[in-house]
Amino acid sequence: MATRVELGMTGVAKKALMAVSGIVLTVYVVLxxxxxxxxxxxxxxxxxxxxxxxxxxxxxxxxxxxLFASFCIxxxxxxxxxxxxxxxxxxxxxxxxxxASSLGARTMIWTxxxxxxxxxxxxxxxxxxxxxxxxxxxxxxxxxxxxxASVVPTVIYVVSMIAxxxxxxxxxxxxxxxxxxxxxxxxxxxxxxFSVVLALIVALGLAAIPITALALSFARGR
Amino acid sequence: xxxxxxxxxxRSPEEPGRFVxxxxxxxxxxxxLLELLDVINEGLVSEGEEPIAFDSDCREGxxxxxxxxxxxxxxxxLQGAATCQVYLRSFRDGETLFLEPFRAHAFPLIKDLVxxxxxxxxxxxxxxxxxxxxxxxPEANTSTIPKDLAEQAMDAAACIACGACIxxxxxxxxxxxxxxxxxxxxxLPEGQPERGRRALRMVRAAAAEGFxxxxxxxxxxxxxxxxxxxxxxxxxxxxxxxxxLRGEGRATARHIEPGTPKKRR
Ligand code: HEM
Ligand code: SF4
Ligand code: FES
Numbered sequence: 059m060a061t062r063v064e065l066g067m068t069g070v071a072k073k074a075l076m077a078v079s080g081i082v083l084t085v086y087v088v089l090x091x092x093x094x095x096x097x098x099x100x101x102x103x104x105x106x107x108x109x110x111x112x113x114x115x116x117x118x119x120x121x122x123x124x125l126f127a128s129f130c131i132x133x134x135x136x137x138x139x140x141x142x143x144x145x146x147x148x149x150x151x152x153x154x155x156x157x158a159s160s161l162g163a164r165t166m167i168w169t170x171x172x173x174x175x176x177x178x179x180x181x182x183x184x185x186x187x188x189x190x191x192x193x194x195x196x197x198x199x200x201x202x203x204x205x206x207a208s209v210v211p212t213v214i215y216v217v218s219m220i221a222x223x224x225x226x227x228x229x230x231x232x233x234x235x236x237x238x239x240x241x242x243x244x245x246x247x248x249x250x251x252f253s254v255v256l257a258l259i260v261a262l263g264l265a266a267i268p269i270t271a272l273a274l275s276f277a278r279g280r
Numbered sequence: 281x282x283x284x285x286x287x288x289x290x291r292s293p294e295e296p297g298r299f300v301x302x303x304x305x306x307x308x309x310x311x312x313l314l315e316l317l318d319v320i321n322e323g324l325v326s327e328g329e330e331p332i333a334f335d336s337d338c339r340e341g342x343x344x345x346x347x348x349x350x351x352x353x354x355x356x357x358l359q360g361a362a363t364c365q366v367y368l369r370s371f372r373d374g375e376t377l378f379l380e381p382f383r384a385h386a387f388p389l390i391k392d393l394v395x396x397x398x399x400x401x402x403x404x405x406x407x408x409x410x411x412x413x414x415x416x417x418p419e420a421n422t423s424t425i426p427k428d429l430a431e432q433a434m435d436a437a438a439c440i441a442c443g444a445c446i447x448x449x450x451x452x453x454x455x456x457x458x459x460x461x462x463x464x465x466x467x468l469p470e471g472q473p474e475r476g477r478r479a480l481r482m483v484r485a486a487a488a489e490g491f492x493x494x495x496x497x498x499x500x501x502x503x504x505x506x507x508x509x510x511x512x513x514x515x516x517x518x519x520x521x522x523x524x525l526r527g528e529g530r531a532t533a534r535h536i537e538p539g540t541p542k543k544r545r
Contacts, residue, residue: 068483068484068486068487068520069453069487069492069493069494070483070493070494070516070517070520070521071520071521071524072493073493073494073517074517074521139451139493139495142451142492142493143450143451143452143492145385145490145492146384146385146386146451146452146453146490146491146492147383147384147385147451147452147492148385149383150383151349151352151380151383152288152299152378152380153349153351153352153378153380154349154352155351155352155353156450156497156499157353157448157499157502157503158497158498158499158501158502159450159497159498159499160497160498163495163496163497163498164497166495228496231496232495232496234514235494235496235510235513235514235517236494236496236517237517237518237521238514238515238516238517238518238519238520238521238522239514239518240511240514241511241514241515241518242511243509243511246510246511
């Protein structure tokens with residue numbers, strides 16, 4: 059019995075992998091937010107920031123490699139664990155109520171799948187410019203302004219950032235317990251609040267950019 | 281008081297089950313839900329029908345024998361109460377109650393609302409013990425226990441192995457139960473020598489039984505009749521991961537056959 063499990067990984071070990079990859083992704087999201095807020099400082103600041111990132115290709119590509127690896131581990135573990143759910147309860151309840159789960163906790167796999175789709179779209183859109191109407195490498199500010207001059211991309215981004223907020227609101231809390239970090243009850247309460255506040259900052263901050271760009275383009279009178 | 285019950289009836293694991301409706305006007309608000317089932321069963325027996333099978337023993341929330349889903353909630357609508365402590369005053373007159381067995385792959389159904397929970401016993405067997413010397417009892421003050429640790433161990437030790445945490449969990453995870461056992465023993469001085477091994481073995485045993493993983497949704501904590509706190513899960517993850525990182529149980533001796541030459545010639 060025990061030997062069979064020893065070969066594979068227990069759910070606890072898999073959740074630890076999810077947590078570590080989740081931390082990498084969350085830290086990235088926070089840094090990405092900090093950088094992107096330069097949008098509000100105007101074209102010069104944002105373009106200079108973009109140029110700075112591309113100055114050291116080795117650093118850029120190692121960061122991208124770590125992010126890509128974390129993303130793959132995170133998604134693979136998420137899908138694997140989600141499949142196991144059905145195995146652990148093959149016959150579902152006729153009636154089942156959730157009394158305690160937060161909205162974020164209930165929707166993790168769905169907000170996660172939205173983020174998966176979003177990340178692919180986002181890379182094609184603003185990193186590679188393939189799905190962008192008039193992409194010019196290096197002209198970050200104008201790329202953003204042109205991209206969000208139409209409604210559809212703006213809506214996609216805003217919906218995805220709502221998903222990101224929900225995901226982070228539960229993810230940051232869950233990850234600390236997956237790693238065995240919050241052993242005191244009073245800290246748990248503080249952490250719950252911290253997760254929600256961080257999620258709000260990230261979601262509102264990142265969604266503000268496409269919304270502002272769309273508003274500006276309307277104001278200019280298309 | 282009028283109460284209607286939709287009870288899961290299933291004669292055996294092989295036969296398909298279904299909800300069967302029972303209506304009664306004999307209910308009183310002071311009656312417990314299990315007493316209402318007793319009354320309905322008397323009626324069924326007198327009509328020559330098979331009574332509803334359900335487990336119970338102490339009927340005061342201390343043994344962990346009872347337990348089924350009431351309206352989709354493990355042990356019914358109240359926190360800190362087992363199914364046997366649910367009274368009809370918690371429901372509205374004319375309400376319909378859905379009674380369904382705890383469902384998990386590791387909890388095979390036996391009959392109606394009765395399930396086999398021996399998977400929990402096997403998790404305990406895997407590591408829920410401490411090794412102590414036999415012989416004279418040690419002097420009571422040889423090992424002192426800080427008050428906080430004693431409280432946490434005692435809180436965790438309140439688990440009555442009812443299985444509600446698993447039943448309430450969206451992933452059918454036994455994390456709260458396993459964490460309670462690991463915390464109960466791992467917080468005490470007597471539990472230290474086996475602490476890492478205990479966490480590894482019990483977590484692996486839970487996985488081998490087919491219980492799911494924890495997503496920290498918090499349903500178990502709310503369902504638990506003993507209000508075991510979620511931190512026991514964090515403690516379990518902590519002890520498990522620490523033991524894995526330490527390489528617990530993998531220490532190997534350096535074995536050299538005496539007389540082996542120091543330099544290869
Ligand atoms: C920007 C992208 C993402 C960030 C910042 C992020 C962050 C996190 C964090 C911090 C956790 C907590 C880990 C834990 O429970 O120990 C988590 C859990 C999870 N993530 Fe993500 N994630 C992202 C993308 C994704 C994607 C693309 C999926 C797709 C399938 C996904 C699915 C999940 C699931 C199912 C969980 C487990 C939920 C639970 O345990 O309740 N995530 N995520
Ligand atoms: S932790 Fe609570 S709900 Fe789970 S088996 Fe123990 S007493 Fe029952
Ligand atoms: S019958 Fe003993 S706890 Fe309910």
